[in-house]
Amino acid sequence: DVKVTQSSRYLVKRTGEKVFLECVQDMDHENMFWYRQDPGLGLRLIYFSYDVKMKEKGDIPEGYSVSREKKERFSLILESASTNQTSMYLCASCPGTLSYILPTYEQYFGPGTRLTVT
Amino acid sequence: AQSVTQLDSHVSVSEGTPVLLRCNYSSSYSPSLFWYVQHPNKGLQLLLKYTSAATLVKGINGFEAEFKKSETSFHLTKPSAHMSDAAEYFCVVSDGSSNTGKLIFGQGTTLQVKP
16 A cells, blocks of 8 residues: 655644745655645645655645655755645645646545645 | 646545545546555555446446546545445546646545544
8 A cells, every 4th residue: 555654743833934844655655745735625736746756746845845855755944934835735646757747647645734834 | 738626625434334435636648547546655556447348347446447538537435335435535536638747636535534
């Protein structure tokens, strides 16, 4: 079974703090994704990565950055947390080559990190 | 551009009665469509996917969905609801305009199952 793990289930941080959310997958997938989930909005893509040290902006990258130093690990960084970043954050991975991800590929999701910024 | 609309934010059924969760999509390309389920405090799990093979797709736990191109719909159904089906359901389309694997999510439908 594919397993995607996230470092924390719940996190409470103060405004202005630097926040790291970690995601690890064990299936040697090239592609990893970070989403945030808010009620009534579904999931929105923040950043994704095709390979180590590669990253692409998603739909809502403002206020976030990412790091992928190892294939299995994809980190989401909030440089200076703000209250509007209070949300559920979900990490996902899927197979696919560097140059092509089939639209039919399933993404495998972690359990999520519920971040509260006060 | 691709988009997904889930027509109901909340659906309530009684245990043993049929479930219908409605989804319409918009896509300029032959879409790949998915339904994911999220149980409370859990990650998303794939229920089923349509990938241009059979238009009636069967998934896990007795769910199925029918791809109707003429209606641009991909509704999720189950003949008989079980208490364990209570969860949030997401209709998802894959962005076929690029090779990014990007998924576009609907807003979600919360399914309540009453005893």
